[in-house]
Amino acid sequence: QIALNExxxxxxxxxxxxxxxxxxxxxxxxxxxxxxxxxxxxPGKALECLALIYWDDDxxxxxxxxxxxxxxxxTSRNQVVLSLANADPxxxxxxxxxxxxxxxxxxxxxxxxxxxxxxxS
Amino acid sequence: xxxxxxxSVSVSPGQTAxxxxxxxxxxxxxxxWYQQKPGQAPVLVMYQDSRRPSGTPERFSGSSSGATVTLxxxxxxxxxxxxxxxxxxxxxxxxxxxxxxxxxxxx
Numbered sequence: 001q002i003a004l005n006e007x008x009x010x011x012x013x014x015x016x017x018x019x020x021x022x023x024x025x026x027x028x029x030x031x032x033x034x035x036x037x038x039x040x041x042x043p044g045k046a047l048e049c050l051a052l053i054y055w056d057d058d059x060x061x062x063x064x065x066x067x068x069x070x071x072x073x074x075t076s077r078n079q080v081v082l083s084l085a086n087a088d089p090x091x092x093x094x095x096x097x098x099x100x101x102x103x104x105x106x107x108x109x110x111x112x113x114x115x116x117x118x119x120x121s
Numbered sequence: 122x123x124x125x126x127x128x129s130v131s132v133s134p135g136q137t138a139x140x141x142x143x144x145x146x147x148x149x150x151x152x153x154w155y156q157q158k159p160g161q162a163p164v165l166v167m168y169q170d171s172r173r174p175s176g177t178p179e180r181f182s183g184s185s186s187g188a189t190v191t192l193x194x195x196x197x198x199x200x201x202x203x204x205x206x207x208x209x210x211x212x213x214x215x216x217x218x219x220x221x222x223x224x225x226x227x228x
Contacts, residue, residue, distance in 0.1 A: 037217070039219075046206065046219055046220070046221045046222045047155075047163065047206050047208075047219040047222070048219065049208075049216065049217040049218065049219065052217070060215065060216055060217075061216075062216060063211075063216060096162055096163070105210055105214075105215075105216070105217055106151075106153075106168075107153035107165055107168040107169075107208065108153075108155075108163075108165065108208075109165040109168075109174065110162075110164070110165070111162040111163055111164070112162065113161075113162050114162050
């Protein structure tokens with residue numbers, strides 16, 4: 001059974017770097033075809049995909065946020081880490097990580113429960 | 122380039138709900154659908170336009186016609202009330218995008 005869990009700070013000051021960790025079980029990021037994505041959702045707004053990383057270390061970033069994002073995997077620990085530099089209040093959102101497989105840029109299933117993050121001084 | 126969904130759809134219990142996802146020049150990519158209930162994470166309910174994951178009730182179906190993909194819920198039940206998001210790829214086919222979401226209200 002696949003499960004994912006997001007962890008990290010729930011309050012970040014503007015200009016700081018937001019670092020979130022996705023710890024998962026039930027699959028391995030060394031398995032061909034497998035990936036993990038990060039998606040966020042500002043309060044009352046739509047979903048926005050931020051970044052994806054795959055078993056072969058291929059990485060994809062949101063074009064609008066690419067300069068601020070870094071995604072890495074720690075395969076031995078079953079973790080994926082997302083960093084968002086220069087945090088701004090508009091980055092306030094619930095951040096989700098999700099499993100993807102069967103190919104790149106496909107659907108996400110399942111998702112973690114999400115972690116709410118507030119950017120405020 | 123974006124995926125356009127109606128902000129809201131309302132139906133009575135037992136009726137059929139249709140939620141559309143469209144884009145100018147949809148780049149011939151598959152569309153996937155998620156259901157999100159208040160305070161919960163999204164759940165995949167349809168993938169590759171019309172394929173239903175195990176666990177998704179049979180009353181959910183998907184179809185595609187031209188630049189529009191439709192999620193249909195036949196015999197809507199109160200438990201189907203939720204926000205629904207479509208997902209596909211951007212114009213370059215190199216990144217994931219989501220629609221703006223549709224709030225399904227069961228009257």
